[in-house]
Amino acid sequence: QEVVLKGVAAFQEGSIYAQKFEQYIKAVNEKGKGQIRIQYLGGAPKVMPLFDVGKNLKDGVIDIVTTSSAYYGNVLPEAEAMKLIEVPMSELRSNGGLAFLNKLHVEKANTEFLARFYNYERAHIFLNKEIAKPDFSGLKIRVTPMYRPMVEKLGGTGINSTPPEVYTMLERNTVDGYGWATRGIFDYSWQKVTKFRVDPGFYHPDITLLANHDTWTKKLNDAQRKLLLDLAMEIEASTADVALIEAERKKQEEAGIKAIRFAPADEQRYVKEAREAGWAVVNKISPENGPKLRGYFTKE
Amino acid sequence: MTIALRLFEKLIGFFGILFGLVIGLIIALICIDVALRDFGLGSLPWLIELSEYLMYAGTFLAAPWVLRQGNHVRVDMLFVALPKRLAVRLEQLVDLVGLGISLVLLYYGSAVVSDAWRNNMVAYKTWYVPEWLLFLAIPVSALMLAIEFTLRFMRVQSVVRDSYDVTDRATL
Amino acid sequence: MAWPAALALMLGLVCLVMLIGLPVAFAFFLTNIVGAIVFLGGENGIMSFIRGSMASIANFNLAPVPLFLVMGDILLRSGMAFRAIDAIDRLILAVPGRLSVVAVSGGTIFSALSGSTIATTAMLGQSLLPEMLRRGYHPSMAMGPIMAIGGVDMLIPPSALTVLLATLASSVSRDKVSVSDLLIAGIIPGLIMSVCFLIWIVVRCWMRPDLAPRDEASKAPMTLVERWRPFFIDVVPLSFIFIVVMGSMFMGWASPTDSAALGCLATVALALCYRALTWKVLFESLKSTAAVTTMIFFIIAASTTFAQILAFSGATDGALAEIAKYEFTPLIAVFVMIAILLVLGCFMDQISMMLLTFPFFMPLANALNMDLVWLGVILLISLQIGLLTPPFGLLLFVMKGVAPPEITMRQVWAAAFPYTVIVFGVLMLVVFVPSVATLLTGAMR
Ligand code: NA
Numbered sequence: 001q002e003v004v005l006k007g008v009a010a011f012q013e014g015s016i017y018a019q020k021f022e023q024y025i026k027a028v029n030e031k032g033k034g035q036i037r038i039q040y041l042g043g044a045p046k047v048m049p050l051f052d053v054g055k056n057l058k059d060g061v062i063d064i065v066t067t068s069s070a071y072y073g074n075v076l077p078e079a080e081a082m083k084l085i086e087v088p089m090s091e092l093r094s095n096g097g098l099a100f101l102n103k104l105h106v107e108k109a110n111t112e113f114l115a116r117f118y119n120y121e122r123a124h125i126f127l128n129k130e131i132a133k134p135d136f137s138g139l140k141i142r143v144t145p146m147y148r149p150m151v152e153k154l155g156g157t158g159i160n161s162t163p164p165e166v167y168t169m170l171e172r173n174t175v176d177g178y179g180w181a182t183r184g185i186f187d188y189s190w191q192k193v194t195k196f197r198v199d200p201g202f203y204h205p206d207i208t209l210l211a212n213h214d215t216w217t218k219k220l221n222d223a224q225r226k227l228l229l230d231l232a233m234e235i236e237a238s239t240a241d242v243a244l245i246e247a248e249r250k251k252q253e254e255a256g257i258k259a260i261r262f263a264p265a266d267e268q269r270y271v272k273e274a275r276e277a278g279w280a281v282v283n284k285i286s287p288e289n290g291p292k293l294r295g296y297f298t299k300e
Numbered sequence: 301m302t303i304a305l306r307l308f309e310k311l312i313g314f315f316g317i318l319f320g321l322v323i324g325l326i327i328a329l330i331c332i333d334v335a336l337r338d339f340g341l342g343s344l345p346w347l348i349e350l351s352e353y354l355m356y357a358g359t360f361l362a363a364p365w366v367l368r369q370g371n372h373v374r375v376d377m378l379f380v381a382l383p384k385r386l387a388v389r390l391e392q393l394v395d396l397v398g399l400g401i402s403l404v405l406l407y408y409g410s411a412v413v414s415d416a417w418r419n420n421m422v423a424y425k426t427w428y429v430p431e432w433l434l435f436l437a438i439p440v441s442a443l444m445l446a447i448e449f450t451l452r453f454m455r456v457q458s459v460v461r462d463s464y465d466v467t468d469r470a471t472l
Numbered sequence: 473m474a475w476p477a478a479l480a481l482m483l484g485l486v487c488l489v490m491l492i493g494l495p496v497a498f499a500f501f502l503t504n505i506v507g508a509i510v511f512l513g514g515e516n517g518i519m520s521f522i523r524g525s526m527a528s529i530a531n532f533n534l535a536p537v538p539l540f541l542v543m544g545d546i547l548l549r550s551g552m553a554f555r556a557i558d559a560i561d562r563l564i565l566a567v568p569g570r571l572s573v574v575a576v577s578g579g580t581i582f583s584a585l586s587g588s589t590i591a592t593t594a595m596l597g598q599s600l601l602p603e604m605l606r607r608g609y610h611p612s613m614a615m616g617p618i619m620a621i622g623g624v625d626m627l628i629p630p631s632a633l634t635v636l637l638a639t640l641a642s643s644v645s646r647d648k649v650s651v652s653d654l655l656i657a658g659i660i661p662g663l664i665m666s667v668c669f670l671i672w673i674v675v676r677c678w679m680r681p682d683l684a685p686r687d688e689a690s691k692a693p694m695t696l697v698e699r700w701r702p703f704f705i706d707v708v709p710l711s712f713i714f715i716v717v718m719g720s721m722f723m724g725w726a727s728p729t730d731s732a733a734l735g736c737l738a739t740v741a742l743a744l745c746y747r748a749l750t751w752k753v754l755f756e757s758l759k760s761t762a763a764v765t766t767m768i769f770f771i772i773a774a775s776t777t778f779a780q781i782l783a784f785s786g787a788t789d790g791a792l793a794e795i796a797k798y799e800f801t802p803l804i805a806v807f808v809m810i811a812i813l814l815v816l817g818c819f820m821d822q823i824s825m826m827l828l829t830f831p832f833f834m835p836l837a838n839a840l841n842m843d844l845v846w847l848g849v850i851l852l853i854s855l856q857i858g859l860l861t862p863p864f865g866l867l868l869f870v871m872k873g874v875a876p877p878e879i880t881m882r883q884v885w886a887a888a889f890p891y892t893v894i895v896f897g898v899l900m901l902v903v904f905v906p907s908v909a910t911l912l913t914g915a916m917r
């Protein structure tokens with residue numbers, strides 16, 4: 001008979017980063033009619049606190065979620081490394097990296113890694129002051145934990161604040177900039193108070209599809225698992241985002257946000273410093289698995 | 301027994317005063333942070349995280365003290381409307397329900413703590429904080445609340461014969 | 473479980489246990505336990521909701537609440553507030569209902585310094601009420617204006633309730649409600665309200681002189697200097713606090729939270745200048761702030777999770793889909809919201825009301841593309857009316873607490889009534905003339 005899975009997004013319903021999950025649910029419920037259905041309960045924090053999504057998935061309170069590794073470090077510390085995946089997902093699936101990553105997910109978080117939904121996002125620093133070199137000395141930059149190590153490594157001051165306060169802080173120059181993904185600044189109207197975007201982007205912010213391991217292995221049969229995986233792979237393999245991100249960069253340009261480009265050597269150093277800052281944190285969290293993951297995730 | 305009660309009263313009062321001092325500390329730190337930032341001397345990156353944990357832990361740990369003072373808001377319509385003898389019984393019922401809730405929070409709050417301990421769960425923002433330590437405030441608070449609800453239940457019983465004034469335990 | 477049943481179970485249970493007199497926070501906790509078992513799946517569900525209680529108050533957006541409370545408390549306990557009222561008392565001459573006018577004008581000034589309606593009402597109640605009653609003011613003319621001013625305090629920044637409203641609304645809304653915008657938006661409606669109170673007092677006392685005996689004859693005549701000196705010494709410097717709070721926010725030194733902390737610092741500094749600050753004053757202020765903060769945050773800890781379980785159960789979406797069928801216009805939707813808040817306001821505290829209703833109100837407002845600053849002010853005033861309506865009204869209780877024992881609860885209710893009607897009038901003004909609320913925020917951009 002029909003199996004019903006409880007689904008939750010770590011992002012607000014209808015927002016950019018919940019959309020693919022919502023589209024996925026629609027596809028599953030159409031194709032799986034009669035055998036499987038995902039009951040979409042909504043997004044965080046409407047149905048549960050953001051940082052509890054991972055734990056609730058682990059405990060089986062919910063069955064299937066879309067979230068980012070930034071939000072479930074409490075159940076899987078190594079998730080910290082996932083923004084540092086630089087090889088394409090297809091390669092990660094063939095080089096044994098995904099198998100290793102999934103093993104960590106199963107053992108520590110009782111979670112099955114199904115697919116990565118967003119593959120082309122980059123992390124950026126947005127600024128109100130022009131800089132010529134990858135040097136943030138004297139700049140106050142609003143950060144999340146993901147951005148702090150790299151901002152500080154490049155000499156800047158990382159400032160914490162909650163997203164609702166960021167607009168006012170930018171408007172009144174309490175901060176000189178902020179770290180954010182390629183897309184999403186229009187959701188907060190930050191384009192009105194932003195002058196520059198530092199290119200290139202660094203890290204690959206990940207948004208993934210995860211399922212509870214018990215649900216996956218015990219509640220579902222082979223056909224149901226295949227259906228869920230196949231539909232997820234379709235989304236993972238899609239390159240439609242590339243055009244959308246290009247359009248977003250255009251839109252930012254039209255809103256008056258200029259791209260800052262460094263000289264090629266500086267550019268390389270910028271990305272490298274960010275990468276090293278990221279891995280330093282991972283290696284501190286897991287001295288054992290950090291280097292292994294780096295072997296799978298990068299081509300160095 | 302009286303010494304134990306005295307000590308308990310001191311303990312819950314201590315947590316109340318501690319929370320007050322913590323609020324003073326948060327104010328001071330925010331002012332320092334603003335000053336550092338505006339003079340370009342850096343900032344206190346851990347300030348938000350620290351304040352968040354302190355506001356949460358302070359609230360839970362001071363809750364029994366606030367209960368002792370009768371300062372948790374409640375609707376007292378029924379108490380005022382009922383004859384005194386019934387009002388007293390209702391008060392006892394309320395205390396029993398409160399005791400039950402506290403015991404559930406105590407039991408499952410402890411389960412949350414031990415679960416976080418066993419799985420080495422760590423909250424990471426600017427600090428790595430073991431989650432069991434964060435959650436500890438909940439069962440500790442629940443234990444004190446359970447004791448306080450029990451004391452309230454007995455206190456009401458001991459004054460039934462006197463003129464028990466319901467309004468002295470009213471809302472705010 | 474179908475959504476109507478889920479909704480009935482959760483709302484029914486929480487209201488029932490609230491009515492038998494269980495403290496509000498515990499009423500939510502009890503309902504959460506039941507809801508966790510039914511909807512989140514047993515023991516893991518209960519543990520999940522307990523973890524969630526931490527997440528709901530470990531939230532820096534709530535930090536201004538205790539900070540604004542501290543400001544009001546220091547002003548009250550250091551005696552600075554009383555001296556300011558005394559100075560204003562000297563300035564206001566022979567008008568009908570003179571002391572009531574002093575209460576409203578002094579209270580309005582104090583509103584711009586205190587973020588706590590409780591502190592303001594308690595302060596005016598302690599400083600002016602005994603004097604008014606002694607001089608033979610009718611209890612309604614003595615207590616009414618003092619309770620009414622609590623509402624003005626809530627609208628004029630700083631205001632702890634405004635911060636809570638913006639924070640709680642934003643957490644369930646697609647479009648965010650800016651704390652600083654909402655703080656600014658309250659100023660004009662607050663001042664209008666204050667002026668309406670003044671007009672009512674003067675007209676009423678002019679028509680019925682027995683309500684407020686004229687007292688100027690009893691006072692020795694003062695020279696101009698005697699009359700104005702205390703104003704410049706005890707009132708004008710207080711504007712420093714207001715300038716720090718609003719200035720730091722709008723000059724770009726500080727976020728709303730920062731400005732609240734700077735406001736506390738300014739209050740302490742000023743109290744030091746007046747030599748009115750002792751360790752005891754500081755200590756007692758922090759202690760009483762801790763008590764009120766605990767009371768408020770404990771409710772939020774329990775009721776945020778309540779709202780999440782309600783959403784998890786499908787009840788929220790189900791009810792919203794049902795409401796959407798009626799195809800309300802924004803105006804009708806606003807009236808429905810006001811009506812719900814007025815009814816709930818009779819029985820419930822402001823925070824529980826916000827947490828119960830906003831998961832329904834905010835998505836509806838988003839769907840209808842309402843101006844959230846305008847809506848925020850409307851919700852704020854509707855919530856404020858609940859402070860004055862029996863049987864459960866926070867300011868009624870505060871007043872009863874500071875009034876002489878022979879004053880009955882019924883007299884307190886009666887005193888508040890005409891002002892409740894005036895507040896409702898201002899509410900209607902904001903509904904039909906939105907620019908009253910949005911004028912200042914528009915000008916700020
Ligand atoms: Na105020």
Ligand code: NA
Pocket residue numbers: 817818819820857858859860861862863864865866
């Ligand atoms: Na009321």
